[in-house]
Amino acid sequence: MSPLAEVVDRKLRERGTRERAQKEKSYLKSEIDHYGASVPDTRSVVRAALRGADLRHDEAIDLARQLWTEPSDNPVHERRLAATMMLIHMQDHLGASDTQVIEGFLREARTWALVDPLAGDLVGPLSERDPGFDPVLERWAVDDDFWIRRSALLAHLRPLRTGRGDFDRFTRFADEMLREKEFFIRKAIGWVLRDTAKKRPDLVFDWILPRAHRASGVTIREAVKPLSQEQRDAVLAAR
Known part of the structure; x- marks a missing residue:
């Protein structure tokens, strides 16, 4: 040592x-x-x-x-x-050339207390400035390990929270995971939608409304928090 x-x-x-x-x-x-x-x-x-x-x-x-x-x-x-x-x-x-190290940590972490900062606070900013992470996130989004899939979602959190980020890619990932039973996936989708909606509520509302019947209660509860009362009522009614 x-x-x-x-x-x-x-x-x-x-x-x-x-x-x-x-x-x-x-x-x-x-x-x-x-x-x-x-x-x-x-x-x-x-x-x-x-x-x-x-x-x-x-x-x-x-x-x-x-x-x-x-x-x-x-x-x-x-x-x-x-x-x-x-x-x-x-x-x-750091950059995409360090993917092997970061992914190794994510696979061994087995807890949100380590996965979330690795994915959200490290991979998020790195992937926003280094396109070498694009194929990595695509691969993570379909991985058998739900912690890796959660990482693919949470990598979008910080950029989207600030009004930047790739909302189309995040929602493409989220749409494929929307019916998953795993709590940590459901929570991650809702969490990213909630933080995105703080600056762009209409963007989130337009995406979640036609999918409300497929989304879990955990996802919906998080996603609608920053929306207007009218928007919240519409999403909840669509469930």
């Missing part, structure tokens, strides 16, 4: 408590160990570690891999969260 990884690991242990570790492990139904460090504390540890480190691309990737995979026989949630935060912090140095 590199000296910087050792520093991050030590600081995470110092910030953690056994009580919080047990609660978080239970809440997330986690199969890996927890130190019990909070998300803000983990973020603070990562920022302090990176301050003045001046990591280059390969060094950042190697550090993230160390934090994610070590110890190989007993990975730790907060170390994986720190690896995620590190990649997000270093995203200006």
Whole structure:
């Protein structure tokens, strides 16, 4: 383990408590160990570690891999969260050529607490500026793993939230997943629609209205939150 990884690991242990570790492990139904460090504390540890480190691309990737995979026989949630935060912090140095690393993390994450920031806060901005992610998202959208399909959806969240983004591609993905029973897919569709509707309610209303009879209650409840009362009533009536 590199000296910087050792520093991050030590600081995470110092910030953690056994009580919080047990609660978080239970809440997330986690199969890996927890130190019990909070998300803000983990973020603070990562920022302090990176301050003045001046990591280059390969060094950042190697550090993230160390934090994610070590110890190989007993990975730790907060170390994986720190690896995620590190990649997000270093995203200006990353691109589609790093897909293998990012996708590997997504496949091993098995929890929204890691998948969502990886997909939404990392892949989202990267895919908006690097067209090399286009075929990656297309492949993810039909993957057998629902966490990967969720990632294909959430990669659109931040761009669409700001009034940019590829709404046509997102809705094409969402339309194919609309009847899925998996809660995390239903929630993701609704979540992206909700945040898109905060700036472009008519766009979301026009898309969801003719599909309301196919969408789950979870999806509808999220999607209609920013809509006008008249629009909400129309969508709910169409169900």
